[in-house]
Amino acid sequence: MSIDPRTFRSALGCFATGIAVVTVCPEGEEPFGITVNSLASVSLEPPLVLFCLARSSRKYQAVVACREFAVTILAENQRDHSARFATSDAQHPWRDIAADITEAGTPVLAGGLAHLVCSREAVHDGGDHAIVVGRVRELDWRSEGLPLLYFRGRYARLEEGTQG
Ligand SMILES: Cc1cc2nc3c(=O)[nH]c(=O)nc-3n(C[C@H](O)[C@H](O)[C@H](O)COP(=O)(O)O)c2cc1C
Numbered sequence: 001m002s003i004d005p006r007t008f009r010s011a012l013g014c015f016a017t018g019i020a021v022v023t024v025c026p027e028g029e030e031p032f033g034i035t036v037n038s039l040a041s042v043s044l045e046p047p048l049v050l051f052c053l054a055r056s057s058r059k060y061q062a063v064v065a066c067r068e069f070a071v072t073i074l075a076e077n078q079r080d081h082s083a084r085f086a087t088s089d090a091q092h093p094w095r096d097i098a099a100d101i102t103e104a105g106t107p108v109l110a111g112g113l114a115h116l117v118c119s120r121e122a123v124h125d126g127g128d129h130a131i132v133v134g135r136v137r138e139l140d141w142r143s144e145g146l147p148l149l150y151f152r153g154r155y156a157r158l159e160e161g162t163q164g
Contacts, residue, residue, distance in 0.1 A: 009153070016151040019074045021085045021112075022051055024059075024066045025105040032093065033085035033109070034059055037150045038129075039071060047136040048121060052129040058088045064123045064130055068104045071134075072112035073141075074148040079155055081109060082148060114141035 017037040025031035038052035049071065053063055063069070074081055081097065084090050099107035108115050118134025125131070149156040 013152045016149055016156065018147045019082050019150050019155075020051070021072050021074065021081055021109055022063070023070045023072070023099075023107045023109065024063055024068075025107065026062045026066060029062070031105065031107050032059060032062070032088070033107070034063065035082045035086040039073070042133060047139075048133055049116060049118060049136060050131055050133045052126055053132055054129050056128070060130070063132065064120075067120055068102065068106050069118055069120065069132075069134060070102065070106045070108045071116040071118065072109035073114040074109075075111060075113050076146040076148050076157055078109075078111060078148055082155070113145050113147055115139065 018039070019035060019037050020039045021033045022036055022039075023031060023033045034053070034057065036051045036053075038050075040050050042048035042050050051071070053060060057063070072081075084093055084097070094107075097107075098110035100110065101107055102117055106117065108117065116134070116136045117138040118136050120132065121135045122133040123130050124133065146158050146160070149158060
């Protein structure tokens with residue numbers, strides 16, 4: 001059975017996810033962010049996470065070469081952050097975006113539900129994507145607040161009061 005990408009995307013779109021922004025600061029260059037919904041936890045000990053990065057992304061080389069990246073898991077009121085970092089064409093990607101900066105210069109977006117600071121552990125082949133694995137060195141999260149969700153190719157909300 002040959003599966004075309006659109007069908008594949010539609011089927012996998014039934015798997016609701018959160019949305020995160022991966023931020024990177026290549027040495028001597030401006031930092032940038034990339035919106036992902038492919039974030040997954042991999043291992044507890046050691047603490048590893050992964051995200052999948054399209055090889056076609058203009059940011060591909062810079063991401064796979066980075067020694068450190070940060071992940072901010074977006075809150076439901078951060079839809080504009082998701083849109084801003086889903087394109088390399090934003091004129092002023094950091095305008096009005098509050099962020100803390102790690103020692104290595106990586107921005108960690110403020111206002112998310114959680115953030116992770118990771119060392120790049122490995123980059124594996126994943127077809128037209130690369131599977132980027134990071135070892136979590138620092139993290140923080142908050143127990144209040146709702147996530148920004150992605151479902152069937154659209155943003156979605158978790159209804160208040162529907163959590164466990
Ligand atoms: C909700 C959402 C989830 C996304 N998830 C991913 C992802 O997991 N991996 C990826 O490579 N691109 C993902 N993208 C697309 C990238 O954010 C976007 O294509 C990229 O930032 C554009 O970079 P480029 O202009 O350099 O190609 C996602 C976009 C959105 C809006």
